[in-house]
Amino acid sequence: MKKLHLIFCSVSLTLFLSACSGVSQQFTAKEVLLNESLPKIEQLKSLSDMSNVALEWEPLYNENIKGFYIYRASEAEPTFKLVETITNKFQTHFVDTKLEPSTKYFYKMKSFNDQNHISEESDVIEIMTDVRLPAISYAQALTNLANKIKLVWRPHSDLRVNAYIIERKESDESKFKKLAQIKNRLNAEYIDDDLKPNQSFDYIIYAQSFDGVISEASAVLSATSKALPPVVEGLSASIDGSNKISLQWNESNYKDFSYYKVYATSSTFLPYTLVAKTQSNHYEDAVGGAGKSKSYKVSIVDIDGLEGPLQSEGVSGQTLGLPSAPSLISAKSTSEGISLEWSDNDDRAVEYIVKRTGGEKAAVFKGIKNKNMLDTNALPGVEYSYEVYAIDSGNLQSEASNKVKAKQ
Incomplete structure (x- = not known):
């Protein structure tokens, strides 16, 4: 019959493993009742992937125990900490989740009974999680789109990928912020819309596994939304037209030109309103009456519907006055x-x-x-x-x- 050996201590007892591991062991006051007659867990086995470690041990169905304590340490946190209390002695498996990829972890176990006596600790096992998912192999940001930027990438080759995370920052910002999550490994594009003209952003794309593991970051993708068309130049208005005001301006050589918009107002107290759309660089405004004046502005609209800025000041025109009386x-x-x-x-x-x-x-x-x-x-x-x-x-x-x- 095994000897019962009880040790009680009001402070934590720290034991150190061999110098090669550099991992320390720490027990709380609740755990210092050591019962050498309780079974020690033998042949602790493990499996791992990027973010999970599975432990398996031999059944102890017939032993006078209540359950098991599982402890974990790592190179970054070398002190063992209790990560799970199992209160069913028939359980022989445990999965530790949400771990870091490419990280070395250490595990050990103890059994305990109804009196909270604990067994000797098991041998420490060392486990390395799988490497992090690599970055997506190809990505591109399409620039010069109207009020939007489109991102495209090659679907990740790893079948564990479930989604992609898009992060964005403006060119003058220091930190990236999450913009969107795209579900499905084969979904390989994202359109960032409702942008202002000529707005620049940097983007990073991450792949995400079913377990929530984030891949390495893609290369930084930089793009700018399409700028507005230029201001119309050379606008002039006649002052000698009979019942009309003739407008003329420099013809635009803007490559995405679609048409012009002509705005007019008859008073400095009234807003400019749209009076015409034309593809010509001239316009004749029919104005009834002699000596009537109006102020005009003209803008360019491109093939994507973007309208360029108006002139800061309008150009005044006037119809011909009445002839002099004989x-x-x-x-x-x-x-x-x-x-x-x-x-x-x-x-x-x-x-x-x-x-x-x-x-x-x-x-x-x-x-x-x-x-x-x-x-x-x-x-x-x-x-x-x-x-x-x-x-x-x-x-x-x-x-x-x-x-x-x-x-x-």
């Missing part, structure tokens, strides 16, 4: 009627209108090409008043001339 020089009574003569005050008139008032009925004489007229319909003894209007080539009518009276 000067009525004379109105004389002759044997044939009342003779009128007038002169121009500018060179725009192409014809004239004469209006007569007085008598029983007013009269209007149109289509007069010369600067004189004979009113053969004037009645004897009736005093008339005459006014002359100039008409230009755009059919704009001047204000009335001075009024002159005459009697036949």
